[in-house]
Amino acid sequence: MVKKYADLYLDARRALLLTEGENASNVARELVCAASGKTAEQLITHREHYASDEVIELTESFVERYIKGEPMPYILGQWDFYDMTLTVTPDVLIPRDDTMVVTELAIKKAVFLEQNPRILDLCTGSGCIGLAIAKRFKDARVTLADLSQAALRVAKRNAQDLKLNGRVSCIQLDVMRPAQDFLGKFHLIVSNPPYVTHAEMEKLPASVRDFEPHMALDGGEDGLDFYRAIVKNYASALVPNGFICFEIGMGQEKAVCQILEENGFEILEQRRDTAYIIRAILAQKREDV
Secondary structure, eight states: OOOBHHHHHHHHHHHHHHHHGGGHHHHHHHHHHHHHTOOHHHHHHTTTSBOOHHHHHHHHHHHHHHHTTOOHHHHHTEEEETTEEEEOOTTSOOOOHHHHHHHHHHHHHHTTSOSSOEEEEETOTTOHHHHHHHHHOTTOEEEEEESOHHHHHHHHHHHHHTTOTTTEEEEEOOTTSOOOGGGOOEEEEEEOOOOBOHHHHTTSOHHHHTTSOGGGTBOOSSSOHHHHHHHHHHGGGEEEEEEEEEEOOTTOHHHHHHHHHHTTEEEEEEEEOTTSOEEEEEEEEOTTO
């Protein structure tokens, strides 16, 4: 099989036109770059060079997977989030702009924590939230926790790639069970838990429903199972006056605030995303709880 990079790109673009329309050029370029290890600039410079059989086969595989609906981050095996390039696999959710909101809210609070704060990222997935905090605060000790061992392997790899593994640990935890004493106390717990309702699970876009881990999406009948469990089981893992910071689904703010308040937390802030939807809640544990 003999093919120049220019022809490889054009063939990929042609295959993508039906589903991608005007965006076919951008997608084709990104897939050819990923398969070849070249930058977009190098792809232009080397357009008359011949691609290897391996690059051609990999590009064709990437195009086929994309046409079948597989999300780009899983095809590439990585995705950018909060100035970090993270490994992502189908074992973890793809970090999205929605999660930037809770990350920024948690970082805003962490600025005012005491020195050497301990921070726990529950339902961590790729580790994106906890790692962004650890990268921002050089004295923070961050624990990334998830029930999924496969997700923890991804989070651990990301911590290592970012050279944060000296201050970041990964541990398997089930938030449906009470926090164990060996964990000690944390100044801040942050979480993007599963919050999709059973009914919503059936209506998710195919790219989410067919490829992303249901374990990280399904929040129960009303989408609130994990909020109830975390507040109930992990309030004891907070220091007096410690903080919880949650990402929430659209329209869940009243219910999540009620769960927090009924369990001895004071709501400090609710933050909206770019679509003006409330996406994150910060609450503080009362000292007498």
